[in-house]
Amino acid sequence: MVSTSGDVLAGPSILSTFREELLPMANIVTPNIKEASALLGGIRLETVADMRNAAELLHALGPRNVLVKGGDLPDSLDAVDIFFNGEHFYELRSSRIKTRNTHGTGCTLASCIAAELAKGSPMLTAVRVAKRYVETALEYSKDILIGNGIQGPFDHLLRLKSGSHSFHRKDAFNPSDLFLYAVTDSGMNKKWGRSTVDAVAAAIQGGATIVQLRDKDAGTKDFLETAKSCLAVCRSHGVPLLINDCVDVALASDADGVHVGQSDMPATVARTLLGPEKIIGVSCKTIEQAQQAWIGGADYIGCGGVYSTNTKANNPTIGLDGLKTVCSASKLPVVAIGGINDSNAGTVMEMGVPNLKGVAVVSALFDRENVLAETKKLHALLMEASSSSSKIQ
Numbered sequence: 001m002v003s004t005s006g007d008v009l010a011g012p013s014i015l016s017t018f019r020e021e022l023l024p025m026a027n028i029v030t031p032n033i034k035e036a037s038a039l040l041g042g043i044r045l046e047t048v049a050d051m052r053n054a055a056e057l058l059h060a061l062g063p064r065n066v067l068v069k070g071g072d073l074p075d076s077l078d079a080v081d082i083f084f085n086g087e088h089f090y091e092l093r094s095s096r097i098k099t100r101n102t103h104g105t106g107c108t109l110a111s112c113i114a115a116e117l118a119k120g121s122p123m124l125t126a127v128r129v130a131k132r133y134v135e136t137a138l139e140y141s142k143d144i145l146i147g148n149g150i151q152g153p154f155d156h157l158l159r160l161k162s163g164s165h166s167f168h169r170k171d172a173f174n175p176s177d178l179f180l181y182a183v184t185d186s187g188m189n190k191k192w193g194r195s196t197v198d199a200v201a202a203a204i205q206g207g208a209t210i211v212q213l214r215d216k217d218a219g220t221k222d223f224l225e226t227a228k229s230c231l232a233v234c235r236s237h238g239v240p241l242l243i244n245d246c247v248d249v250a251l252a253s254d255a256d257g258v259h260v261g262q263s264d265m266p267a268t269v270a271r272t273l274l275g276p277e278k279i280i281g282v283s284c285k286t287i288e289q290a291q292q293a294w295i296g297g298a299d300y301i302g303c304g305g306v307y308s309t310n311t312k313a314n315n316p317t318i319g320l321d322g323l324k325t326v327c328s329a330s331k332l333p334v335v336a337i338g339g340i341n342d343s344n345a346g347t348v349m350e351m352g353v354p355n356l357k358g359v360a361v362v363s364a365l366f367d368r369e370n371v372l373a374e375t376k377k378l379h380a381l382l383m384e385a386s387s388s389s390s391k392i393q
């Protein structure tokens, strides 16, 4: 209806047909901000909260799912889209790519969603994969010069040209992926009678935005097998998978990166082994450790334990004050960890401290009977908390 360049492609005369005939038939509708506003009688859409409201109002017009695209949202560093399936909201973030070559992104996104659905993907997965494709294609073609218009087209054939066989793979770390960080525990999953792979699939389905495979008991061979199986699940959903501690397993499985602690391989050595594109996270409790992680080439820090936990023995807590201190001084994005669950995640996120991008949780997701339901609950709560702290990070 309204292109990325602002051109009106469908005038007001057909708005009522859109609303009354097309939307009730649609499986998903994917308006940008201007289109959502036009469909809703010209309402103002200026914040993520406005986008959630618009998604709900559009859903009431009949489509089964709504994706309000926030690429044009003023003042946001990331591109934030709101997905609503009538039950839950999902805030899907991606890095804003500086380029004039954005012509056709909306059509491409919708076509890619349709193609993923045809392949049998669930709707949220299809949307995530499509977003990742568009983001990767924009990055790939951001500098091409073609034609004379203000906006250039982007290049859909990157996969063939770059020789890459997996465009789901992350080539650059996106800090917004730290929003809901699921850290597995094989003991907990075994206790509840499920495999790590099934648990990871359920967490992703529930809204986990990054996964870490943490298994303190497995031998290298079994750990590698589990990593490969989980990687297949994560890649098909466009969610990064990191390996706890074991750089060799990360390398052998081609996972997206590692998370290392203070007594593990130093970040600088891990970076040399893994190369520039893999993600490296480092556990930090102090400003000095955070500084060192940055110097060592880490991408993010895990800060905690914030609250006490039974998941990790002999791990002194730093509390909310310790978290704030490290976050404020950190040059890297931060994820809070330790004793975080649905009773305190809101408090952590509502603090709105600089650099804090999300929470990492083990037992609140995996020491539970229903991983899917727990992840959905925590995701909804984090969404609420981050929008009520009215931060667009």
Ligand SMILES: Cc1ncc(COP(=O)(O)OP(=O)(O)O)c(N)n1
Pocket: 181, 183, 212, 214, 244, 245, 259, 260, 261, 262, 264, 281, 282, 283, 301, 302, 303, 312, 335, 337, 360
């Ligand atoms: C995201 C995140 N933050 C911190 C940790 C803890 O890592 P570490 O200090 O290496 O302790 P173990 O997990 O190895 O027991 C983490 N795993 N993830």
Ligand SMILES: Cc1ncsc1CCOP(=O)(O)O
Pocket: 304, 305, 306, 308, 309, 310, 311, 312, 315, 337, 338, 339, 340, 360, 361, 362, 363, 364
């Ligand atoms: C691995 C780790 N590092 C610091 S606290 C912690 C455990 C977090 O587990 P839980 O989320 O169950 O408290």
